Amino acid sequence: MVTADGTPWHYLDTAATAQKPRAVIDAMARALGDNYATVHRGVYTRSAEMTLAYEAARRTVAHFIGGHEDELVFTRGATEAINLVAQTWGRATLKPGDRILLSQAEHHSNIVPWQMVAAEVGAQIDVCPLTHDHRIDLDAAEAMLTEAHKLVALGHVSNVTGALLDAPRAAAIAHKVGAKLLLDGCQSAPHMGVDVEALACDFYVFSAHKLYGPTGIGALWAKAELLAGMPPYQGGGAMIDRVTFAQTTYASGPQRFEAGTPAITEAIAFAAAADYVRNLGPHNIHAHEQGLVARLRRELGAMNDVTLFGPDDSAGIVSFAIDDIHPHDLGTILDESNVAIRAGHHCAQPLMDYLGVPATARASFGLYSSEADVDALLAGIARTRKIFGRG
Structure with missing residues (x-):
């Protein structure tokens, strides 16, 4: 996907609404x-x-x-x-x-x-x-x-x-x-x-x-x-x-x-x-998304300041939190790099209470998602951690 000026746009909010073919x-x-x-x-x-x-x-x-x-x-x-x-x-x-x-x-x-x-x-x-x-x-x-x-x-x-x-x-x-x-x-x-x-x-x-x-x-x-x-x-x-x-x-x-x-x-x-x-085949779509989920969870799981929520085989969704960085701050900084995620309670406030967090960052995949989207998200997280002095 690209923005109006032709630069890449990494859409990772399909769980909220999907782009249209x-x-x-x-x-x-x-x-x-x-x-x-x-x-x-x-x-x-x-x-x-x-x-x-x-x-x-x-x-x-x-x-x-x-x-x-x-x-x-x-x-x-x-x-x-x-x-x-x-x-x-x-x-x-x-x-x-x-x-x-x-x-x-x-x-x-x-x-x-x-x-x-x-x-x-x-x-x-x-x-x-x-x-x-x-x-x-x-x-x-x-x-x-x-x-x-x-x-x-x-x-x-x-x-x-x-x-x-x-x-x-x-x-x-x-x-x-x-x-x-x-x-x-x-x-x-x-x-x-x-x-x-x-x-x-x-x-x-x-x-x-x-x-x-x-x-x-x-x-x-x-x-x-x-x-x-x-x-x-x-x-x-x-x-x-x-x-x-x-x-x-x-x-x-x-x-x-x-x-x-x-x-x-x-x-x-x-x-x-x-x-x-x-x-396209729903099972093909699921398999494609599962590959992206597995990679992102693996990369995030290697960061000692990241908490992952949900099971390893989550269906197209990766929800996480970074110590001392509010999801809204992460989402705002990611947007500067044309990476779109969802940050908030996701219309599930009782679940946030259960998890003990005010909000999570959520990356969600669709049939159009790619490895480049994961790359851009990880680069944006690294940039955010540097901005917050987390190295």
Whole structure:
């Protein structure tokens, strides 16, 4: 990658949002331009064609994670997808005395919606601890789970440490007590092959912009029988069957949760991104990123003033701290050398508290990342250490 003046730019913040390939940009440009029309309403040709393209996008995105089109709802992102489950399935299912199990590693988007619905219905939240290498401790989770637990909601891959959850085991121990499993797949869908059937989860959420697609759109996958029992939580056009002042009936399937004019062009670009990643091969992308992770962890691990977080096989993410150098200072100095990392709490303040740090520096890789990016990061860290007198 290069800056506007043609100098190299080393982008190491893919866990926050991914850069977009030309195929995605072109797909969205066509949808906004020559092909544009509304969906589901028009009887004219272009509207009918756009409707077919929009529903084909749903099918493509669903198949990308091993699901079916009647199981996939387009949302504004993974955050809205989790809120949708909380405000529909959660409000309809949870009652006083029920329990929800989260983990210490969760993103705020997989904490706050459950706090809100728990406060409303009188449910309680339990927090699963982590192992020594910052994985979700499923042994502890199994010991904590009871028949009072109705939901287990966990990150499939931590956005801070890159730790991968053993999702099939998480599903098995959740289902053993009759609980449902929701997986936050924001950091897994872009980095590895995902098959929701093999994962055995009940809900899976992810966002397009981390999958090399556009912002403003994501997806909720849910088992068809669960979707069928979930009431809508937004009303308006497109999600209805028939409206009268006496009674309104709702559309079936995913459309019941997509009130109003949908993100048409974004959905088409989302599908283009899914196709792009599928054609490259998620396993190939994962292997490429794992090589970069291994090298960076090895280099950082040799520095006696660096603390590494997460397991050695973290998925595309390396989170670390340098003694007496705040991550924000490191990020600012790295930016002077055109190296972009993320510094902060990464929307995971409970995890920062657990780790005993105010923030971490996070380098995260994508399919476009290279050894040159690692070289530039290491050179920037060396420069920063000299500036701070650490030699």
